[in-house]
Amino acid sequence: MNFRDRMLDEYKEILKTYIHDQTEQALYMSQKFSRKSIEYKISPEEMISLHKTSIMDLEPDLPESLLLSLDILLEVMMSYGLAYREHQSLRTIQRELINEIEVAASMQQTLLGTQIPRISSLDIGAISVPAKQMSGDYYHFVSHENGAISVAIADIIGKGIPAALCMSMIKYSMDSMPDDSQNPGDVLERLNRVVEQNVDPTMFITMFSGLYHPDNHTFYYSSAGHEPGFFYHAETGTFEELQAKGLLLGVDKKAKYNEYERKVEVGDVILLMSDGVTECRTEEGFLEVDTLIAYIKKYIHLSAQDIADKVYKELEYLQDFQLRDDFTLIILKRTA
């Protein structure tokens, strides 16, 4: 016999017990009963009706006025019942949406996937963790025919799904860029035009574009308003910001991007990041640059991927495992 068929008897029993000796046991039984009735989608108005039927049966001499009052209670409960059912259906919709976003997020991971290139003189590591399901950070590597490696890291101002959709466009334009336009400044100029033409004017993208030449061990770079990276001098054990000036992508279609260069010695490390790294917030406020550098320094002797992973772990811990912004960190370490 299912619950709907036996609920009247069960309810009557609880009511009877309670009327007889007001035990906590009976109250507990009614709590269990209410859980069960929610499980079987019994509406509030049905409960009132059930109550009325039960009490009329148990106490036939109740005053008419009391029974009539239950009619009003039933009527009043109608709207609660409707609100409850609406809530149930909205929950179902919410679950469906969450599932859809999960599918989209995993698709984004596939779409935006990039291979970390392998070359003999450079050890490369990268980590990118979204704050929510969809990431607004993006990084990309290209190995050129002449042996040079392009690296790009971008951050969409704005988060979530719109940012993620925009990322796919950036990735597509980077993939369709000819192999001869490797210069970081040119890359940014091209992308700037794409973004300016195709993206909503309220959406901006910051990007750092770099090119590593293994022939002369020089790193060329340009920035479109992106978080400056760090350069670690192995010889002196010091860090320096990789400053570069340039307008955000999508602001002005005529924007030009200066190119900077830096000689990389064995043991030197280039660190590129999104603002999710530098603007990592703790209870005491923003993370100080010195603190960040101290963490990096602690692990600078490790392999590139290990540096990225360990620094992420430290900052994750520092923020109580709650990322407020997408986190991306790329490490290029000259090994030979």
Next chain:
Amino acid sequence: MMDSSVKIINEWDIVAARQLGRNVAKELGFGTVDQARITTAISELARNIYLYAGQGEIMIEKVESGTKKGMTIISRDEGPGIPDLRKVMEDGFSTSGGLGAGLPGVKRLMDEFSIESTPGKGTFIQSVKWLR
């Protein structure tokens, strides 16, 4: 079969429509919970007419289909109509205020529900509750 209807012009007509619906529901043998559901649905439909269309009518009919018995509630008005039906049938829309208060609720309270609306011409809603 006797069909009956109530013209909805002012708020008191909502009460008359409810009363008519309750009488028919009782006559057919609907229990108190279903009576409350049917009258709540009538209330919602009549209120929509009163609030958004200005005037219209609620018609109550007994229906039979094979061995099934039940009642049909029809709401008809010549008001401004509903431009986006999908929207008014969405949960959470009516509660945030605006047109077509509680149509998803009416759909839930009844067993069958259909709606036609032409902007500028009016709205026609038909819903059925079957006796179990």
